[in-house]
Amino acid sequence: MLGKTLAWLLMTLLALLVSCYAAALLGIPEFRPTLVRSLMSERPLAAISHFGGSALALAIGAFQINGWLRARFPGMHRWAGRFYVAGVAVGGVSGLFMALQSSGGMSTRAGFAALAVCWLVTTFLAYRHIRAGEVVAHRRWMIRSFALTFAAVTLRLYLPVSQIAGIPFPVAYAAIAWLCWVPNLLFAEGLIRATLPARSERRRPAPKRSTA
Structure with a gap:
């Protein structure tokens, strides 16, 4: 139990740090690295939407999957979920546009485009199931959705490691376009199989009051 709590705290801390970093990229032009400056110059609307939406989803997502918080603050969980879905919608659509318009190689474009599509699809399915009462x-x-949201963190962990290892940036970036999210999704699948039953579970309808 302690190990699970510590893992969640570390994950949440990393998510919040990267979310703050994304917000800083939007608010402090001098803070932007060369790649971000190019994106802001070439596709400003898409870049702002992607960084803003992704930062919102990343900041909220870790709290949404915490069972203790979900059980004690159900109203806040529902409202935060709406903001999470909005953040993914904005960040995912703009991310897909940026991936398809990227000047990187085919592997880089395909990796980030696949991430954006999977992110949008998993989040839509999560939303659809809760609307149907399938908890x-x-x-x-x-x-699955948050594992893909967390790609923003793993991306920023792999990039400096690849540079320290002396891997040329174009080669590293093409690989990281896949490595930043595919292992996350595989880990999520293992976690799901270990902790959640395969069948869907509907909310029980509230008992009807007698009018007699």
């Missing part, structure tokens, strides 16, 4: 299915898809 367990919703949680399964939310775990």
